[in-house]
Amino acid sequence: MRKTIPIVVAALAAGFVLAALILRQQLGGWLDLVLNWAIIIASAALLVAVAALILTHLRHIIRGQRGFIYSIILISAFLVSFVGALVLGLDNTAYLRWVAAIQLPLETSLLGLAALVMTGAALQIFRSRGWSLLTISFGISALVFLVISLGLLQALNIPLLTTIIAYLQRLPLIGARGLLIGIGIGALMTGLRVMLGLEKGWGE
């Protein structure tokens, strides 16, 4: 029973949304209502996730587990942001700039670290994998596209070189199309599995 009800609800919701998209004039009002429900439920789920996160870190602080200082920082930042938004409001310019002043360097540093990790991986790939077709092709393609991304070659305004660069830049489209086709087919299959009750990812 516990497994049957979610499957039935998911199948009914998917079938209704699909029918409403087709029969838009007849079921449009109901579709808007169902979408509102889904958004509210998703927001509530987000709140539950935030509450679980806060409780977990509070537990770390109370027990004095290793690295609890980070839990203190997390909860402190959350409380400041939450209380600040409640008191000042989301439209307050000072509050928005204050949050942006924290968020911007954090995410930029994270992206920079990701770039460094990828660079280190590129440095190690030849040592760990040796010379192979994969590594050589990776190295050449990486170098070519990095140089193209610099824009220095385009600045030379050589017609032949510009044509070659344009051709090279269209090469990733082949992989992009395949990727998009794969994503589309995967989404279609997942939707069908949900509607048919074959997808049982919840409650397990």
Next chain:
Amino acid sequence: MILCPHCGKENLPVATRCVHCGEDLEDLFRIEGTDPDAGLPEEQDISVSDLLQAFRQEDDSQAEKPRPVISIGKTPEPAASEETQSVTPEGEDEQTPEWLARIRKRALQEEDAAGELSRKINAMEASRAEEHQGRVDEEFANWIARIRENARRENLLAAKPAEPSPESEEGVPEWLRKVRELQPQDAEQNQPSEETIAGFSIEASAQEAEQGDEPAQEAEQVDEPALEQSEPAEALAANPQEESEPGAVPELESESAELVLHPDEEASPDARADEEPSEGPKTPELEPVLEELGLTAEVGALDLEEKPSSSEELSADLLLLRKQKENAQMLMTLIGEEGKGLPPAKTAREASKGWYRFILGAFLLLVLAAVIVFVPEARPIKFENPTPAVALKDALNALESGDTVLVVQEYQAATSAEMEQMSAPVLRALEERGVKLQFLTTHPNGLWLSANLMDAADIPAREISYLAGGRLGVLAAALQLDESSAAVPGALENLENYTLILLLEDSQADIQNWIEQAGPWLKAGKLGILASSQNAALLLPYYDAGQLAGYAAGTMEGRVLADALDAPTAGAPSRAYQAGLLVMIAVLLLGMIIKAEADSNARHQKEPEA
């Protein structure tokens, strides 16, 4: 293995001839006087019933007579056996079968009923046992001697270092004088006889000591016989006259001195063999003197790793003991090193490779710095944007004053620099043209990043709407049939009312949300995208399918687009972007060079081995 009856050595069971003496081994399986092939026809004539009957009759006849007592493990006397076999009852001859009678007759003809085979085997075993016993005794004696020698050396190691002994007025060292005091008569008697003992190097050292050499040096020379423990016996055997005189060499070192201080042992025939084991406890008189004089310290300098002269003749048992001792020492070492951690690995770095890499890395960094500082910013003179960017430019140029553009801000803070560099000139151009801009975001980040974007675009700040629900919210906004929908912000109109929806994206998932959820409900050419460079490849299929009015990806296309819109751009983030790309190029090249260098080193290391 089988033993050869002739030489007594081992041979393989399948051997038909001894590999040592060459004698035929098939005699082991042959009964002398009989032809193995000749007996077969006769045995065929004897049936099983006859054989059983013969045994029963024989048992009955033996039960009537007293049976001879045969003790296990003892071979009966040959004479007795001959007697018992020769005395056969007369009535039994009639009952015994023919084959048994033949055997008995043959036994009577043989000199030894037990056969020559058993006699040879017994003799061979006896000889082997005697030889083995002799070897065991010899090895045991050597083993005991070595153990005592080792113990004595260990004791000497712990002794005090040698101190220079004061010399008397006559130039005689004090230790020699004390030794002579212990045996005054012997010293006087043996003074001339010292020269006759040519086999001992101790004499020379004693004479040198008398001549006034350094005491430590003398002691070192005196200790030489200790290294030659097996020599005194041979020397004494070569000089029986000296051996017979007690106290012949009182100045000698303790080991050799004991030979004369205990004449009763040497008088016995086994004294020579046991002289070394008796050396330790049998020198009570000399040991305190030597310890007092510090001579034992010099003995402690002996090489403990020196092998005894008989080491080549060590048996397997003794070798095993030595191996066990080495294993025990290794185990003790390991136990002692437990918990101390591994010693730092000695990595032999080649100095030449260090500066080579340093120069290479420094050169790459120098090139990078020079490019950033001195090379002017890349600004294409006549760079033409790709078709999608040109299409977006046309869509933007088609906007007129009073048109409403919905700007959807959906990028993260990490890519805000790139996105602001691209979108700020476009927004400024639209603002100057009188186009109404309305901002929307589906990410919380957009709420606080919008202020920066408006500052960068130099446009008046305005409120940004937040569309909750992500994909569902986009679908609800696109399907906005009811104006009072709770999921859609109140400021957001029906998406069909906007002339253009300009998406500022850095995520492929967000782009797909708008194209796949809202796109089907919108007219063609409603969606235009300014995206980060990594999304360029994924946008082209949507453009080719007619789902996009156009798009520009990356700072380069954004700059061309801004130039087309007559909106100047700032170049600082572009320089940083180029610097990052240069760093990645340098690191990638460095990885290739390091790998090539490692391969070259490995090749050079293999060549000498080959």
